[in-house]
Amino acid sequence: MKAEAWIFASCTIFLVLVTPAYWLVTDASDHGGDWTGTSALVMTTLLTLMVTIYLGFHANKMDPRPEDRKDAEIADGAGELGFFPPYSWWPLWTAMALGTVVFGVAAAAWWLGIIGIVLGALALVGWIYEYYRGEHAH
Structure with missing residues (x-):
């Protein structure tokens, strides 16, 4: 260092x-x-x-x-370098939700921003908890 x-x-x-x-x-x-x-x-x-x-x-x-x-x-x-996660679709959905929020703000469509926030919260929860259920559960 x-x-x-x-x-x-x-x-x-x-x-x-x-x-x-x-x-x-x-x-x-x-x-x-x-x-x-x-x-x-x-x-x-x-x-x-x-x-x-x-x-x-x-x-x-x-x-x-x-x-x-x-x-x-x-x-x-040599030795273990750390945990490297496998593929994940959650970053794509989170980015798309953020894009929806930004587009809603830019187009002054408050309803679209709210939809994007709700979808973003769902995508973020899915991303955070993806290793607790499904194919990659620990």
Whole structure:
């Protein structure tokens, strides 16, 4: 995790240098620099700084992973990597319900938005509980 901390630290340093430069370059008028871009860069800088600090603290407290050690073998990284779910139709239905809600809002058809919200709630419940019943039940 030290490598990830250094990557985010370099991004933070880059953004600390770029943000004031952006403010000065966009200062074309007497009204000040571009508030939108500058505030977005400031928030991005703070977010990368937050990730840098988090990774830096945890990198010092953790044992090095096999990919972090120079003397590691390929077999050191073997083992279970996690649970990878099989195919699922629920993301499709959830996305279609969200599309219905968005179309209902864009077309000012409140009734279509309500239908989309109800269908989206059903699809989301189906997606969450898909491993408790049916073919993939545990």
